[in-house]
Amino acid sequence: MLRGDRVALAKLISRIENNASDVASIMAAIYPHVGRAKTIGVTGPPGAGKSTLVDRLVERSRKRGDSVGVVAVDPSSPFSGGAILGDRIRMQDHCLDPEVFIRSLSTRGRRGGLARASRQVAHLLDAFGKDTIFIETVGVGQTELDIMELARTVIVVLVPEAGDTVQVMKAGLLEIAHVFIVNKADRDGAMRMQTELEMMLQLHPEAAWTVPVLLTEAANDQGIDAVMEAVERHGTFQTSDTVTQHAPDHRVHEFLEVLGEELRARVDRVGTHRQDLIERVRRGDIDPYSAALEILQDQRALTEILGADE
Ligand SMILES: Nc1nc2c(ncn2[C@@H]2O[C@H](COP(=O)(O)OP(=O)(O)OP(=O)(O)O)[C@@H](O)[C@H]2O)c(=O)[nH]1
Ligand SMILES: [Mg+2]
Structure with missing residues (x-):
């Protein structure tokens, strides 16, 4: 796998999914090679346009010469739900690109296993040499929040009709977002939602990082470059600041x-x-x-x- 064998990578991911008894020793061998990739989490309500957005971001990353890994986490569907099939269809172009590796993970076994598997698969893709790794989850519960913990930058995707921004706070999304996106900006209410979110974010004026709220139309390829730019900026901000403070905690937590x-x-x-x-x-x-x-x-x-x- 470390020599770039995709079949070996796929086999190791299957072992992680099945929670094989040798996963800890596999990860121990992998870990010295982990830590180079940019990990970008994308979460938000069902159907918000996360996969469409990731698809666009993958395209931009490839244009810059980055190799890319995508982990699409689907807590709801046990084996091959509609969402996963949708991901496959939409991301078909990238499937033909050897520098893009896409894998869907779903719940097998006990609760909490999905967060573990997601983190381990992200580690594998990192060690495999992927420059950028996207992790997509439907953002609703604790599992998703746990999964997002492993991302360096978290993008929360909302849509105008998501309605009351209080929901955002209840779901704990306000705390984890580094970049907010109001997707489907071609629909009514997008700018109102943007304003609401910005006002809510001003309740935390002491934060060192100002969370941008961006309007996109992922389906129409609008506003994507601004998202790339914000993610890039957040990455630079983090390397100079928070990563050095939080990474040791994450490692202890993982241990x-x-x-x-x-x-x-x-x-x-x-x-x-x-x-x-x-x-x-x-x-x-x-x-x-x-x-x-x-x-x-x-x-x-x-x-x-x-x-x-x-
Ligand atoms: N009108 C409009 N539709 C969009 C936009 N972006 C995505 N969509 C559509 O929204 C639907 C859902 O998009 P997905 O990318 O599958 O959304 P998702 O958040 O990944 O969905 P799940 O993974 O099932 O939660 C698709 O039919 C997209 O074509 C947009 O900017 N405007
Ligand atoms: Mg999706």
């Missing part, structure tokens, strides 16, 4: 998260080591708390369970 997940996976397999104890709990011979304490206070039992690989 604790991985450790927690790995331990959790081992605990889930406790039955293979302590079927006897599980049976005693099931029969009611021992209460669940005493059973947990029996493991926690027994160094050998702990080592056996937590040290187990499979």
Whole structure:
């Protein structure tokens, strides 16, 4: 994969999607090569025009000579929902371009797994040598906010009919946006929404970065260059300021998260080591708390369970 083999990259992504048992060791081997790419998150309500926008931004990035990776995260559809199919159709041109790698991720397995998988796939694309990585998610819940944490620059895409900007605040989008976009500016109310957002942003005048609110018509290729420019400007701002403060926190967060997940996976397999104890709990011979304490206070039992690989 590090030598540029796309098939190897695709295989590693599948291992991440399936949460294979060797993911942590794969990522450990990858990590020294991570950190060069620009990661750009694109989120917003369903149908706001995120994919259309990403498509345009990919085109601009390619014109500048950047190689590009796209991760389209779809929490709603289990395997091949309409949105993913839509992404594929719209991004068909780029599919023929070997310097563009597009992958859709969807929910498989437990909650929280999607944020983990997205981050790991973004790391892979980074190590693979992609200059710019776009991560598209439908912005509604905590999972999406978690996913956006891994992006250097977050673009929040809204549409005029999104209506009350209070919704934006409720969804937590105000806090995570580095660039706001009112897409479908060909429709009524776009400028009013822009003004509303700008007023809302002025409630935080102490912020070092002034969040721009831009009007676009992604479908008509209007306003895209201004978005590129804003993303570029934010990137420069970050390298001089916030990245140096936040990146160490992110790495620590990732460390604790991985450790927690790995331990959790081992605990889930406790039955293979302590079927006897599980049976005693099931029969009611021992209460669940005493059973947990029996493991926690027994160094050998702990080592056996937590040290187990499979
Ligand atoms: N009128 C208008 N329509 C647009 C514009 N940009 C995108 N659209 C249309 O809006 C629809 C949804 O666009 P997508 O890019 O799929 O939106 P999305 O946010 O990726 O959608 P999901 O991934 O399903 O949440 C498509 O039919 C686009 O052609 C625009 O500027 N104006
Ligand atoms: Mg989309």
